[in-house]
Amino acid sequence: MIVSEEHPGLRMASRPAVGVPGPGGNRLAALRRMRADPLTRFLDLRRAYGPVVRLTAWPVSAYLVSDPEAIADALVGGHRAYAKGAARRGRDGRLTVVQPLSLLLGQGLLTSSGQTHRTNRRLLQPLFHRRRIAGYGATFATIADSTARRWRDGQRLDIHAEMSEMTLEIVARTLFDVPLDDALIEVVRTALRENMPAAGRRVLPGFAAAERLPLPAARRRRASRDALDRMVYGLIARRRAAGATGDDLLSLLLSTQDAETGARLDDAQVRDEALTLLLAGHETTANALSWTFHLLGANPQAERALQAELDTVLGGRPPTIDDLPRLEYTQAVLQEAMRLYPPVWAMGRHLIEDREVGGHRLPAGSTLLFSQWVVHRDERWWPDPDRFDPSRWLHPGAATTGTSTDTDTDTSTSTSTGATPQRPRFAYFPFGGGPRQCIGNTFALAEGALALAAIARHWSLRPVPGFDVVPHPLVTLRPRDGLPMTAHRRRPS
Ligand code: HEM
Numbered sequence: 001m002i003v004s005e006e007h008p009g010l011r012m013a014s015r016p017a018v019g020v021p022g023p024g025g026n027r028l029a030a031l032r033r034m035r036a037d038p039l040t041r042f043l044d045l046r047r048a049y050g051p052v053v054r055l056t057a058w059p060v061s062a063y064l065v066s067d068p069e070a071i072a073d074a075l076v077g078g079h080r081a082y083a084k085g086a087a088r089r090g091r092d093g094r095l096t097v098v099q100p101l102s103l104l105l106g107q108g109l110l111t112s113s114g115q116t117h118r119t120n121r122r123l124l125q126p127l128f129h130r131r132r133i134a135g136y137g138a139t140f141a142t143i144a145d146s147t148a149r150r151w152r153d154g155q156r157l158d159i160h161a162e163m164s165e166m167t168l169e170i171v172a173r174t175l176f177d178v179p180l181d182d183a184l185i186e187v188v189r190t191a192l193r194e195n196m197p198a199a200g201r202r203v204l205p206g207f208a209a210a211e212r213l214p215l216p217a218a219r220r221r222r223a224s225r226d227a228l229d230r231m232v233y234g235l236i237a238r239r240r241a242a243g244a245t246g247d248d249l250l251s252l253l254l255s256t257q258d259a260e261t262g263a264r265l266d267d268a269q270v271r272d273e274a275l276t277l278l279l280a281g282h283e284t285t286a287n288a289l290s291w292t293f294h295l296l297g298a299n300p301q302a303e304r305a306l307q308a309e310l311d312t313v314l315g316g317r318p319p320t321i322d323d324l325p326r327l328e329y330t331q332a333v334l335q336e337a338m339r340l341y342p343p344v345w346a347m348g349r350h351l352i353e354d355r356e357v358g359g360h361r362l363p364a365g366s367t368l369l370f371s372q373w374v375v376h377r378d379e380r381w382w383p384d385p386d387r388f389d390p391s392r393w394l395h396p397g398a399a400t401t402g403t404s405t406d407t408d409t410d411t412s413t414s415t416s417t418g419a420t421p422q423r424p425r426f427a428y429f430p431f432g433g434g435p436r437q438c439i440g441n442t443f444a445l446a447e448g449a450l451a452l453a454a455i456a457r458h459w460s461l462r463p464v465p466g467f468d469v470v471p472h473p474l475v476t477l478r479p480r481d482g483l484p485m486t487a488h489r490r491r492p493s
Contacts, residue, residue: 016061017362022054038473039345039373046374052358055369062367063357066378068426070358071370074349075426076434082349082368084113084436097350100199100475103211104191104225106268108276109439117436120273123256124439127175127249133442136174137321140447143170144454145318151459153489159461160290160483164189167282167289170447175277177248178235187227192283194224196474232271232278249277277440284343285444287478288430289451291341292334294483295388296456297463302390303456306333307490310457319453321446327453332393334448335418338430340388342372345477347432372430373477381427393418461485 023030023045034041034055042064045053051067065071074082085099099111109120126132147166151157168188169180178184198211198221211218235250244254253270257263265273296303309329310319319327351357351366362368377385382392418428431438438444463469464484472480 015363015365016054016057017063017360017366020052020054020063020360020362021049023049027056039471042346042371042374043377052360060367061363061365062369063362064374065358065368065370066374067358068375068381068424071375071426071429072424072433073355073357074368074370075429075432075436078355079434079436081351081353081355083352084111084349103199103221104195104228105276105279106272108272108274110276110280111272121435121439123253124249124273124277127252128439128443130442133446134321136170136443137446137450139173140170140321140450141319141454143173144451148455148458151487153487155487156464156484157461157487158482159293159485160286160479163286163289163293164282166451167286167447168278170285170451171278171281174443175249175281176235176274177246177250184231187224187231188278188282191224191228192279194221196476199475228275229271232274233267235274236267236270250274281440281443283476283478284440285447287341287343287476288334288338288444288448290479290483291343291477292337292448292452293455293461293485294463294469294479295337295340296333297461297485299388302333302388303460305329305390306452306456307460310453314453314457319450319457321450323453324446324449327449328394329390330453330456331445331449332390334445334452335393336388336390339376339382339392339418339428340386341471341477342376342430343476344430344432345373345473346371370429372428373473375426376428376430378427381423395420458490460488460490462488 045055045064046066051065051070053064053066055062055064065074083097085097102111105111107116109117109124112120143166147162165180165185168185172178172180172184194217198217211221236254239250240254244251250270253265253273256265296306306329309327313323313326324331347370349368349370351362351364351368353364355362355364357368376382379385417425419425426433431441431444462485464486467484469483470480471477
């Protein structure tokens with residue numbers, strides 16, 4: 001049986017589908033291989049078994065789905081047959097649906113569903129309108145510029161830590177209208193470090209009970225979440241006291257009223273939304289930029305082409321949002337980096353009714369995983385898929401920005417899909433798609449391109465010889481041991 005938060009009345013049998021190919025043999029050994037290196041394992045499974053692979057049959061039936069048409073169905077056309085999150089089997093044999101990130105984010109936009117999600121989405125959408133994002137442009141470039149000004153020629157830096165701090169400051173300034181101080185950085189960093197590795201384990205039976213035990217790791221997680229709560233509730237209290245009259249996120253959340261009932265959000269709801277945007281809004285972009293610099297460091301030719309564009313378009317001045325249409329190669333570099341190292345490397349849905357998926361009838365209750373890491377390396381759409389080649393994005397038809405038409409609800413954000421007549425829409429989906437598409441995608445693309453331009457016009461970041469950069473797939477894809485690089489100044493600023 002499955003009990004879905006979005007469909008509380010529904011009770012469905014979860015049984016494995018018949019005839020879906022997948023690995024047999026020792027389940028424990030297979031699980032170990034998966035846990036040791038999910039990125040390689042997913043690629044191997046896709047190669048060996050095709051676009052729909054049975055991953056597990058028990059305690060839940062889970063499938064890796066790598067067919068763009070099936071992904072389009074799940075995220076867009078047939079999204080009502082699916083719900084977000086993964087199914088977990090309890091001791092009584094019943095399946096419940098869990099959101100791995102709700103441990104940290106409660107019921108904010110990323111983790112809520114049904115009517116709560118639709119209301120939240122309508123509420124937050126104004127913060128991400130194109131006009132607003134154009135207004136944030138100066139902050140994106142200024143903060144990136146001041147990050148790069150702190151560096152010294154020849155200095156060794158952890159670029160992942162630098163990018164995380166920079167994107168956190170950008171979100172704090174643009175959405176919260178608060179300055180970033182060391183205490184805030186530390187609280188956020190600790191909460192992410194302690195809770196992200198545990199988020200995926202929420203789907204395992206017994207996790208909730210174990211989390212309440214006085215074990216050191218569970219205690220550290222609770223303490224870090226408490227500190228995060230104190231910080232956010234403090235921000236809320238100060239903004240309430242000041243009258244919440246601004247047009248930033250906190251003011252918007254505090255002043256919003258239900259059109260029919262006149263009800264306002266309580267502090268816990270404001271906390272969930274605020275934390276969601278603070279965390280979802282900086283960690284992913286930090287990863288995108290980190291991997292971009294990693295790839296540029298390994299591909300001097302692409303770096304030279306980028307710098308040539310920056311010199312021509314900017315002529316020695318800092319970038320502005322109006323430069324973006326002419327910074328085509330800069331945007332292509334970012335797109336190509338997110339193809340090879342998608343900050344969100346896999347997404348989960350579960351079926352709430354039986355459905356045809358990639359030619360197989362999958363039963364209600366099945367968990368489906370769609371992996372950007374796998375699909376973005378499909379050589380049918382991406383010839384020589386492991387090669388970092390930003391020029392893939394420059395040919396006509398591969399426009400880097402445009403208005404999204406891929407949803408049957410009004411999410412009216414923009415996206416960059418890389419779709420061409422030869423390449424289906426969901427051959428590339430770093431921001432997901434449909435009604436749950438990343439609300440921050442236009443924000444992230446503008447922020448990413450302007451930050452890249454502001455940094456790369458001054459600096460060339462070189463890899464540290466002998467340091468093995470290992471992608472670490474938690475909820476997001478980050479460099480496991482940081483990203484040490486050496487900064488070389490291009491010209492006096
Ligand atoms: C390169 C940067 C980013 C990437 C790759 C990214 C990726 C994604 C993906 C794949 C999803 C959909 C998850 C799913 O459907 O299961 C998502 C949702 C979301 N993202 Fe992003 N994101 C990025 C930046 C941002 C930024 C800058 C913000 C906010 C400032 C943000 C806020 C959100 C929120 C609130 C959701 C949930 C939307 C909903 O369910 O309605 N993201 N993101």
